[in-house]
Amino acid sequence: MLVEVNGLGKKYDKKTDFTIKDINIKCDGGEIVGILGHNGAGKSTTIKCLTAMHPYEEGTIKICGHDLKAEPIEAKKGFGYVSDEFVLFEKMTGYEFVNFLADVYNVTKEERKQRIEHFQTLFMLGDAIYNPISTYSHGMKQKISFMAALIHNPKVVILDEPFIGLDPFTMSQVKSFFKSYSQQGNLILFSSHDLNTVQHFCNRAYIIDQGVLLQEVNFEEFKKTDVDFYEYFLSITKRVSKS
Amino acid sequence: MSEFLTLFKHELKMQFAFLSYNKKKKHDILGSLLSILLTLGVIVLIVTLATKIANGYIGVKVNKVLSPNQRATELLNIFYAISMVMMVLICILKMRSTLTIQKHKEIYLKLPIKEQNLFLSKLATIMIWNFILGAIIILPVNIIFYIALQPSFVFWLKTALVLLLMPIVVFGISAVLILPVIKIVEFLKNKYWLVFVIFTGALVVVFLGYSKLLQVIQLWLETGSIKFLFNSNFVNGLQNCLKWLYPINCFANLMMGNKIALSLIVILLFVAISVAISWFVSNRLFHLTLYKNSNEHKTKKSKPKYTQTNSILSLMKKEFICVYRNPSHLFSYFTIAISMPLIVYCCYTLFESLILNAFGLKITFSLALLVLLIFSILTNTFCATNVSRDGLAFLKMKSLPIKPAKLLLTKILFCGIVSTLSILLSGIILALATSITFVDILLCILIVVPFSFAQIMIATKLDLKNAKFLSTQAETEAINGKTVTKVILIGLLVALVMGIISVVIYLLSQGSGIKIISNLKLKEIYSYILPIVICVIYFVCAIVYYNHKIDKTFDNLIG
Structure with a gap:
C-alpha cells in the first residue's frame, strides 16, 4: 500500500472534540482516489495530517511503507503535495522555487532539467517561469505548485482542492497528465467537494462528513447501478436536497 | 451621496485601522507601552531642544542690533520648512498607497459603484489625513512660539488658518x-x-547628520551657549535663503504679523494652484491604477543554468533571496547590518569623550563591549521574525523531507553569518580608528559573537513558539510584534548587565578617589572576566532553551 491510514484522529484544541475521528484509508499505486465532502467536513484536515503539516493525536499514517511519525523524512520523500492555498515563496521566481525543491529532494541536474522543461511545455508556462512568483496570477501559481510537487517524481501525489481556478484547457491537460501518471504505478490522492470531477476522474472516493469517514465508493462498481451519484452523496451525508 | 459616504466611511476605517481596538485580539501591550514611552520621550526631547534653540537664536544680534521679532520669524520659517518637508514625505507615501497601489481594486471593480465616488472617497481620506498630520506637526511648533512670545488671541485664529491651508499646499x-x-x-x-546601495547610503547620511547634531549638542552642553553656531554670518545667509522660500515664508510672516495682506494673497494663490494640481494628478493616478494589470512583468532574457546544490546551501540561498528581494526586509536587516560599523564607531567616540569629560577617564574595552552588544541586538531584532516572515509558506515546509533542526539551523546560520560579519567589521573599524587595542577588540568580538548567536537562537525559538500566519505579510508582522519586543528586552537586559557591570567596575577601579576594586588588585580582570562569564551562561541557556522540545514545537506549529 502506498498510503495507509488507520484510525486517524485529530483535535485542534485539547478541550474540544475531535475534528476528524477514526479515519481509515488504504490506497495503492495506479489509483486516483478522491476524498469527498462538504465544506468543513474534514477533508483538508485529513490531507494536512497526511502531509505532516498538522500533528495528529490518534492513529497511524504510513506513506510508501514509512510511518509518518517514526520515519518522517522517508515518508515525506515519498509524496509531493499541492496545498489549497498555493503557498509559495513569492520573492523567488517560479524556476528558483522549483529548483529549490529539487535541491531539497536531491534531484539530479539532468533529471530536473528534463522535468522542468517537460512541465514548462505541459503547463504552457513559457519564460514566465523566470519571473517572480509575486507577479503570477492564481492559475500560474497553481501550475508552479504542480511542478514543485512533481519535481522528484513522487510515488504519491497529494492534492488539496487542486482544480479550483484553472482554465478548462489547462484543467483537461492536468487531469490527463495525472491519469497517465497514475497509470505508471503512482497514486493520486486528492480532496474535493466537486462531485462531478471526483466521479469522472477517480477510481475510488472516500466520503467524509463531520470528521467521520462515511463511505468508500468504487466508481467502477457504482456505475453499474442506476443511482445518481449526486443524490447518493446527499443521502449518505444526510443532507437531502430540498428539490 | 450615500454611496460616497459609505465608501468614505470604509476608506477611513481602513486608513485608520491602527487606531481601532479589538478586545478579542491579543495585543502587544508591553510593545505598545514602549512605543508610546519612546514617542513621548522623543517629543519631550524635541520640544525642549527646540525651545532652547529658539531662546538662543532670538537673542542673536546682527550688526550689534537685537531684533527678536525678526529672529522669531526666521526661526518659524525654519520650523515650518522642516514640518512641511515631513508632511510632504508622509503625504507622498499616503498618496502612493491610496491612489497608486489600491489594494482592493478587484473587489471595487466588480461592485456597481461610481468610479468618481470611489476616487472622491480616497481623495477625502488623504485630505483628512493631511489635516490631522498638520495638527500633530504644526500645533506643537505654534505652542512653542506662543509660550516664547506670549502674543494676543489672534495668534490662535491665525494658527487655525495655517492648519487649514498648509495641508492643502502640502497636498x-x-x-x-x-x-x-x-x-x-x-x-x-x-x-x-x-x-540596497541607496538604502545604505541614505542611512549613513542620516546617521552622519544625527551624529553631527549630537556633537553640536555636546559642544552646546559643554560651553552652555549656542551662539558659536548662530552668528551674524549664519543669520545673513539664512535670510537670503528664506526670502525665496515660498510659500513657507508667507505662513511665517502671517503668524508673526508681517506683511499680512500680501502673505495671505500669496498663500491663497498657492492654495488655488495646489487644489488644481492635486485634483488633476490624483484623478489621473487613480484612473491609471484602477485599470492597470498589477501582474505585468517583463520577462528576463537570460535564463539561469540548471544547478544542483546541497540542501542546506539551498535553504540558505532561499533565506537570502526572501530578505534581499523584499525592500522592507532588506532595509531592516542588511542595511542595518552593513551600517552598524559606522553607527558603532560614532557612538563609541561620542560616549568615550562624554565619559572622559565627565569622569576624566578613558574607557576602551568596557565601552566598546557595551556599544557592540547593544547594536548587535539592534541588528538581530530582525531574527524575531525568522519563522513568521515566511508566512504560510513555512507551514508548507513541514511537508518537505527536511529535519526541523536542519531547517531552523539554516535560518540561524544565515542570520549568524550576517551578524558576525557586521560585528567583525565594527570591531576592525574600532581597532583601526580608535585607541582601543587589538587584543581588547578581539576579546570584545569573542564575547559579542556568541552573545549574538544566543540572541538569534532565542529569537527563532520564541518566534517558532508564537508564530501566527495571516493572509498578508503586514498582518503577519503586526501580530508577531510581541516576539520582537520580547527579544529586544531579553537582549537589552543581558547586554546592559554585561556592559554596564564592565563599565562600572572599570570606573570604580580607575575613578579618582573611589578605587574600591583596585585594592583587590583584580580590577582589570573583573572588567574582562565578568562579561565573559555572563556571556557563557547566556549562550548555554540559549542552547538549552532552543533545543528544548524543538521537534515537538515545530510539529505543533499550525499557525
Missing part, C-alpha cells in the same frame, strides 16, 4: 513630487542591489 506639492517618485520606484523595481 499640491506632494502631487507634483509623486510623479518622479513613481518613476523612480518603477525604475528601482527588481534592481535589488541598487536599492
Whole structure:
C-alpha cells in the first residue's frame, strides 16, 4: 500500500472534540482516489495530517511503507503535495522555487532539467517561469505548485482542492497528465467537494462528513447501478436536497 | 451621496485601522507601552531642544542690533520648512498607497459603484489625513512660539488658518513630487542591489547628520551657549535663503504679523494652484491604477543554468533571496547590518569623550563591549521574525523531507553569518580608528559573537513558539510584534548587565578617589572576566532553551 491510514484522529484544541475521528484509508499505486465532502467536513484536515503539516493525536499514517511519525523524512520523500492555498515563496521566481525543491529532494541536474522543461511545455508556462512568483496570477501559481510537487517524481501525489481556478484547457491537460501518471504505478490522492470531477476522474472516493469517514465508493462498481451519484452523496451525508 | 459616504466611511476605517481596538485580539501591550514611552520621550526631547534653540537664536544680534521679532520669524520659517518637508514625505507615501497601489481594486471593480465616488472617497481620506498630520506637526511648533512670545488671541485664529491651508499646499506639492517618485520606484523595481546601495547610503547620511547634531549638542552642553553656531554670518545667509522660500515664508510672516495682506494673497494663490494640481494628478493616478494589470512583468532574457546544490546551501540561498528581494526586509536587516560599523564607531567616540569629560577617564574595552552588544541586538531584532516572515509558506515546509533542526539551523546560520560579519567589521573599524587595542577588540568580538548567536537562537525559538500566519505579510508582522519586543528586552537586559557591570567596575577601579576594586588588585580582570562569564551562561541557556522540545514545537506549529 502506498498510503495507509488507520484510525486517524485529530483535535485542534485539547478541550474540544475531535475534528476528524477514526479515519481509515488504504490506497495503492495506479489509483486516483478522491476524498469527498462538504465544506468543513474534514477533508483538508485529513490531507494536512497526511502531509505532516498538522500533528495528529490518534492513529497511524504510513506513506510508501514509512510511518509518518517514526520515519518522517522517508515518508515525506515519498509524496509531493499541492496545498489549497498555493503557498509559495513569492520573492523567488517560479524556476528558483522549483529548483529549490529539487535541491531539497536531491534531484539530479539532468533529471530536473528534463522535468522542468517537460512541465514548462505541459503547463504552457513559457519564460514566465523566470519571473517572480509575486507577479503570477492564481492559475500560474497553481501550475508552479504542480511542478514543485512533481519535481522528484513522487510515488504519491497529494492534492488539496487542486482544480479550483484553472482554465478548462489547462484543467483537461492536468487531469490527463495525472491519469497517465497514475497509470505508471503512482497514486493520486486528492480532496474535493466537486462531485462531478471526483466521479469522472477517480477510481475510488472516500466520503467524509463531520470528521467521520462515511463511505468508500468504487466508481467502477457504482456505475453499474442506476443511482445518481449526486443524490447518493446527499443521502449518505444526510443532507437531502430540498428539490 | 450615500454611496460616497459609505465608501468614505470604509476608506477611513481602513486608513485608520491602527487606531481601532479589538478586545478579542491579543495585543502587544508591553510593545505598545514602549512605543508610546519612546514617542513621548522623543517629543519631550524635541520640544525642549527646540525651545532652547529658539531662546538662543532670538537673542542673536546682527550688526550689534537685537531684533527678536525678526529672529522669531526666521526661526518659524525654519520650523515650518522642516514640518512641511515631513508632511510632504508622509503625504507622498499616503498618496502612493491610496491612489497608486489600491489594494482592493478587484473587489471595487466588480461592485456597481461610481468610479468618481470611489476616487472622491480616497481623495477625502488623504485630505483628512493631511489635516490631522498638520495638527500633530504644526500645533506643537505654534505652542512653542506662543509660550516664547506670549502674543494676543489672534495668534490662535491665525494658527487655525495655517492648519487649514498648509495641508492643502502640502497636498499640491506632494502631487507634483509623486510623479518622479513613481518613476523612480518603477525604475528601482527588481534592481535589488541598487536599492540596497541607496538604502545604505541614505542611512549613513542620516546617521552622519544625527551624529553631527549630537556633537553640536555636546559642544552646546559643554560651553552652555549656542551662539558659536548662530552668528551674524549664519543669520545673513539664512535670510537670503528664506526670502525665496515660498510659500513657507508667507505662513511665517502671517503668524508673526508681517506683511499680512500680501502673505495671505500669496498663500491663497498657492492654495488655488495646489487644489488644481492635486485634483488633476490624483484623478489621473487613480484612473491609471484602477485599470492597470498589477501582474505585468517583463520577462528576463537570460535564463539561469540548471544547478544542483546541497540542501542546506539551498535553504540558505532561499533565506537570502526572501530578505534581499523584499525592500522592507532588506532595509531592516542588511542595511542595518552593513551600517552598524559606522553607527558603532560614532557612538563609541561620542560616549568615550562624554565619559572622559565627565569622569576624566578613558574607557576602551568596557565601552566598546557595551556599544557592540547593544547594536548587535539592534541588528538581530530582525531574527524575531525568522519563522513568521515566511508566512504560510513555512507551514508548507513541514511537508518537505527536511529535519526541523536542519531547517531552523539554516535560518540561524544565515542570520549568524550576517551578524558576525557586521560585528567583525565594527570591531576592525574600532581597532583601526580608535585607541582601543587589538587584543581588547578581539576579546570584545569573542564575547559579542556568541552573545549574538544566543540572541538569534532565542529569537527563532520564541518566534517558532508564537508564530501566527495571516493572509498578508503586514498582518503577519503586526501580530508577531510581541516576539520582537520580547527579544529586544531579553537582549537589552543581558547586554546592559554585561556592559554596564564592565563599565562600572572599570570606573570604580580607575575613578579618582573611589578605587574600591583596585585594592583587590583584580580590577582589570573583573572588567574582562565578568562579561565573559555572563556571556557563557547566556549562550548555554540559549542552547538549552532552543533545543528544548524543538521537534515537538515545530510539529505543533499550525499557525
